[in-house]
Amino acid sequence: MIDFGFTPLVASITDLDKANVNLAKQLTEQDPSFALCISCGSCSATCTAGQFTKFSFRVMCHQIRKGNAKEAIAEASKCMLCGKCTLACPRNVNTRNIISLVRKAQTTTP
Amino acid sequence: MTKTVAIIGGGVAGLETAKQLNSLGYSVKLFEKTNTLGGHVAKWDRLFPNKRHASEVVSSLTLSQGNTQTLTETTVHSIKRENQGFVISANSSNHEADAVVLATGFELFPAEKKEEYGYGLFENVITSADLEQMFKKHGKPVMASGHKPVRIAFIHCVGSRDEKVNRPYCSKVCCVTAVKQAIEVKEALPNSEVFCFYMDLRTFGPGYEDLYKEAQSKGVTFIRGRLSESSEIEGGRVLIKAEDTLASTPLKMSVDIVVLMVGMSPLRSTNKLATDLGLSINADGFIAATDLHTNPTGTATNGVFVAGACTGPNNITDTVNAAKATALDVHNYLSR
Amino acid sequence: MKLEGKRKIWNEYQKDIADDKYFYVRSCIRQAVFPGSENTYLRIMRDVLKKDVHESAHHTTCTGIGYHTEVVPFETIQTVVARNFALMREAGYENYTPSCVTSFGIYTEILDTWHHFPEEKKRTAEYLKKATQRDFQEPGNMAHTSDIIYKFRHQIAEKAKYKLVNRITGLPLKVVDHIGCHYAKMFPEKGIGGAEHPHVLAGLIEAFGGEVIDYPERRHCCGFGFRQYFIKANRGYSIAASKKKFESMEPYQPDLILTNCPGCNYFMDRWQYALAEMEGKTYDTQGNGIPVLAYEELAGLMLGFDPWEMGLQMHQVGIETLMDKIGIPYNLSEKYKGAKGEDLGVPESPRNIKFYK
Ligand SMILES: Cc1cc2nc3c(=O)[nH]c(=O)nc-3n(C[C@H](O)[C@H](O)[C@H](O)COP(=O)(O)OP(=O)(O)OC[C@H]3O[C@@H](n4cnc5c(N)ncnc54)[C@H](O)[C@@H]3O)c2cc1C
Ligand code: SF4
Numbered sequence: 001m002i003d004f005g006f007t008p009l010v011a012s013i014t015d016l017d018k019a020n021v022n023l024a025k026q027l028t029e030q031d032p033s034f035a036l037c038i039s040c041g042s043c044s045a046t047c048t049a050g051q052f053t054k055f056s057f058r059v060m061c062h063q064i065r066k067g068n069a070k071e072a073i074a075e076a077s078k079c080m081l082c083g084k085c086t087l088a089c090p091r092n093v094n095t096r097n098i099i100s101l102v103r104k105a106q107t108t109t110p
Numbered sequence: 111m112t113k114t115v116a117i118i119g120g121g122v123a124g125l126e127t128a129k130q131l132n133s134l135g136y137s138v139k140l141f142e143k144t145n146t147l148g149g150h151v152a153k154w155d156r157l158f159p160n161k162r163h164a165s166e167v168v169s170s171l172t173l174s175q176g177n178t179q180t181l182t183e184t185t186v187h188s189i190k191r192e193n194q195g196f197v198i199s200a201n202s203s204n205h206e207a208d209a210v211v212l213a214t215g216f217e218l219f220p221a222e223k224k225e226e227y228g229y230g231l232f233e234n235v236i237t238s239a240d241l242e243q244m245f246k247k248h249g250k251p252v253m254a255s256g257h258k259p260v261r262i263a264f265i266h267c268v269g270s271r272d273e274k275v276n277r278p279y280c281s282k283v284c285c286v287t288a289v290k291q292a293i294e295v296k297e298a299l300p301n302s303e304v305f306c307f308y309m310d311l312r313t314f315g316p317g318y319e320d321l322y323k324e325a326q327s328k329g330v331t332f333i334r335g336r337l338s339e340s341s342e343i344e345g346g347r348v349l350i351k352a353e354d355t356l357a358s359t360p361l362k363m364s365v366d367i368v369v370l371m372v373g374m375s376p377l378r379s380t381n382k383l384a385t386d387l388g389l390s391i392n393a394d395g396f397i398a399a400t401d402l403h404t405n406p407t408g409t410a411t412n413g414v415f416v417a418g419a420c421t422g423p424n425n426i427t428d429t430v431n432a433a434k435a436t437a438l439d440v441h442n443y444l445s446r
Numbered sequence: 447m448k449l450e451g452k453r454k455i456w457n458e459y460q461k462d463i464a465d466d467k468y469f470y471v472r473s474c475i476r477q478a479v480f481p482g483s484e485n486t487y488l489r490i491m492r493d494v495l496k497k498d499v500h501e502s503a504h505h506t507t508c509t510g511i512g513y514h515t516e517v518v519p520f521e522t523i524q525t526v527v528a529r530n531f532a533l534m535r536e537a538g539y540e541n542y543t544p545s546c547v548t549s550f551g552i553y554t555e556i557l558d559t560w561h562h563f564p565e566e567k568k569r570t571a572e573y574l575k576k577a578t579q580r581d582f583q584e585p586g587n588m589a590h591t592s593d594i595i596y597k598f599r600h601q602i603a604e605k606a607k608y609k610l611v612n613r614i615t616g617l618p619l620k621v622v623d624h625i626g627c628h629y630a631k632m633f634p635e636k637g638i639g640g641a642e643h644p645h646v647l648a649g650l651i652e653a654f655g656g657e658v659i660d661y662p663e664r665r666h667c668c669g670f671g672f673r674q675y676f677i678k679a680n681r682g683y684s685i686a687a688s689k690k691k692f693e694s695m696e697p698y699q700p701d702l703i704l705t706n707c708p709g710c711n712y713f714m715d716r717w718q719y720a721l722a723e724m725e726g727k728t729y730d731t732q733g734n735g736i737p738v739l740a741y742e743e744l745a746g747l748m749l750g751f752d753p754w755e756m757g758l759q760m761h762q763v764g765i766e767t768l769m770d771k772i773g774i775p776y777n778l779s780e781k782y783k784g785a786k787g788e789d790l791g792v793p794e795s796p797r798n799i800k801f802y803k
């Protein structure tokens with residue numbers, strides 16, 4: 001191999017042909033409310049964790065839907081389980097349960 | 111013999127139905143529980159999409175009533191079927207009619223139910239309906255202290271699209287109302303800063319998108335995020351929190367006035383009238399149409415018709431159109 | 447602020463609380479960090495209010511902290527909870543009163559789970575039977591101990607020796623309340639006053655003549671979290687949550703922070719010390735910090751209990767300023783003496799926050 005001093009960049013776009021959305025499917029089966037989010041941001045606005053870290057329940061769910069399960073699972077550990085988001089959600093998404101399921105997915109999802 | 115039609119509700123729906131049936135030669139009795147005609151529209155200052163004065167619409171409808179017998183301060187408590195017609199009891203007297211039109215409209219979502227928003231607690235948290243009153247009285251928004259506000263935030267979808275308060279539907283008119291009111295604030299107080307917090311901006315009618323563009327060009331800031339909570343701070347100002355979802359960061363800001371865009375809720379007292387007459391109520395709590403596409407104004411009970419916002423959130427145009435359709439349905443029924 | 451609006455909300459969120467005959471379960475955190483406070487509660491209940499409060503030496507932790515850090519599985523915690531319920535019925539009681547807000551949240555959540563998923567309850571009953579030969583029944587009534595103090599607040603205030611009033615100016619003292627997240631955020635209808643504008647502590651402050659101060663970050667979490675505090679690398683995030691609250695209450699210069707959760711009581715207190723030593727700042731004007739008390743500690747003080755007998759020397763932020771404002775006498779030379787007068791040793795003095803010895 002020759003070192004040209006540069007390498008081709010890796011595509012950073014979301015490629016839905018290659019995305020692994022297994023976790024999204026699994027979560028929707030375990031808790032159908034996972035599918036009902038309308039990305040309003042009420043959960044993340046009120047979230048204790050999101051005030052000091054990049055954590056956002058909304059973004060985490062979105063990442064899972066786009067196939068970025070790994071990053072999402074790592075994020076889930078930041079939640080304090082305080083329950084404020086459950087109170088705020090206009091779509092009755094069972095947020096705390098979804099966090100628990102994502103945390104469990106750590107050990108169970110291929 | 112001239113047939114009699116009883117119309118319950120003197121809002122734009124009831125007024126338009128009465129006007130049409132009058133010109134078709136029926137004897138019309140219009141029942142209105144308050145002391146004025148025009149319903150909610152009589153409480154608005156200027157209307158979307160063209161900022162014309164609401165009073166013009168109300169007076170043009172009231173002045174074209176002809177022989178309509180209007181009974182204001184008359185609340186209809188029950189309607190019973192008797193022989194071929196109906197007996198309407200209102201204010202402890204009975205009235206007979208051959209057909210009945212329910213045009214009882216809606217009620218504003220009681221904003222204090224969203225406890226985290228602080229309506230009824232914080233003096234500078236008001237509703238869109240309160241703001242219309244301010245425009246009528248002062249031509250501009252004013253803080254409870256009488257001071258001029260500098261920063262105003264409009265909060266969309268209060269009591270709409272919210273399962274937590276059992277109002278899962280979209281109220282249709284509040285996005286464009288917020289856009290209209292934001293423009294009016296900018297016109298009345300050019301140095302003010304105006305923000306709209308929305309989840310989706312639904313400005314679907316003729317001229318509505320133009321209002322949206324006008325608001326943008328007048329400097330209104332649109333933030334895609336829903337209010338999570340508000341708190342009162344010094345001077346009665348209000349601290350609000352939302353997520354700026356396009357930037358994926360939580361956001362907070364302090365404002366002088368928060369305007370809650372309250373949704374159109376079903377009027378609870380209508381449900382009793384409707385169910386007594388054998389009508390059904392839809393999942394959102396409004397009177398259900400017999401056929402959403404081909405018979406939106408008819409009901410399952412012969413001789414009973416519906417018009418306007420008692421069937422769901424609507425603007426004035428759709429309400430008046432429904433009223434015209436209802437009048438024709440009543441005419442067909444009475445001349446069968 | 448329109449007070450009528452608040453009163454309306456408060457009236458809507460009231461709950462049934464039993465009158466007497468309570469089964470009492472202790473809190474692990476409270477036992478460990480404020481060892482006198484459980485006893486203070488029992489003294490108020492038994493000696494002042496003459497109530498029957500029963501404790502079982504066999505009751506255990508609810509395992510809530512383990513559950514929230516994913517060490518204890520849901521099946522296990524349900525079984526442990528069922529066992530505590532079984533002990534209560536065996537002792538002939540049906541009114542369950544946990545002293546910890548985390549526990550209260552756990553019990554409420556599990557009862558709700560059993561309501562919606564009866565199969566979980568059935569499975570728990572089987573596990574309990576296999577493990578301990580016990581049968582259990584759900585409590586007839588369940589209330590957090592702060593609910594109980596709330597219920598009897600007027601009776602306690604009538605018997606109180608002191609008021610939350612500045613002795614010199616005659617003005618009410620300014621108090622901010624901090625409610626534990628798991629008290630009502632998950633189930634607002636289970637909390638007095640709901641989740642947004644709780645009355646459980648505000649009512650107590652009013653009864654003792656103090657002024658309730660609303661500050662913007664009142665609803666924010668104290669930052670305990672679970673794995674957020676227990677893992678040292680995450681503590682910066684835990685302390686930041688409390689700091690956010692202190693910054694938000696600072697302009698109102700409160701005389702006292704009142705809490706109803708042992709964890710919050712601990713963090714609102716200790717993080718003031720840590721922030722003073724890290725950043726050289728306290729959030730009052732005297733370099734003392736803002737005193738922090740739990741509801742039963744406040745009730746005890748108002749009733750005239752000896753502060754050192756109640757264990758108030760275990761607070762890092764000195765309570766002395768508060769006692770001085772009210773005019774409660776105390777003897778500093780007894781602060782670090784044991785129950786039999788033995789010398790317990792004076793702790794090392796912090797550098798940036800006032801310390802009374
Ligand atoms: C904040 C806000 C701003 C709006 N601005 C605009 C706008 O700018 N342009 C626009 O096109 N639309 C606007 N709308 C929508 C408009 O208000 C409705 O389309 C319209 O009010 C519907 O008319 P209605 O007659 O069906 O109902 P209503 O206006 O509710 O009238 C119903 C009437 O029936 C009476 N009534 C009810 N029950 C009884 C009873 N049992 N006995 C006797 N009388 C009874 C009531 O007192 C009332 O007068 C706005 C809505 C809101 C919420
Ligand atoms: S439960 Fe977790 S995600 Fe929800 S608000 Fe609390 S910390 Fe944030």
Ligand code: SF4
Pocket residue numbers: 036037038039040041042043044057058088089090091092093095
């Ligand atoms: S509050 Fe509910 S609907 Fe809104 S972003 Fe969060 S999960 Fe989605």
Ligand code: SF4
Pocket residue numbers: 266267268270271279280281282283284285286310311312371373
């Ligand atoms: S019209 Fe707009 S503000 Fe009103 S409910 Fe629909 S989306 Fe929300």
Ligand code: SF4
Pocket residue numbers: 313314
């Ligand atoms: S044009 Fe159609 S798709 Fe676009 S916003 Fe309007 S209704 Fe929605």
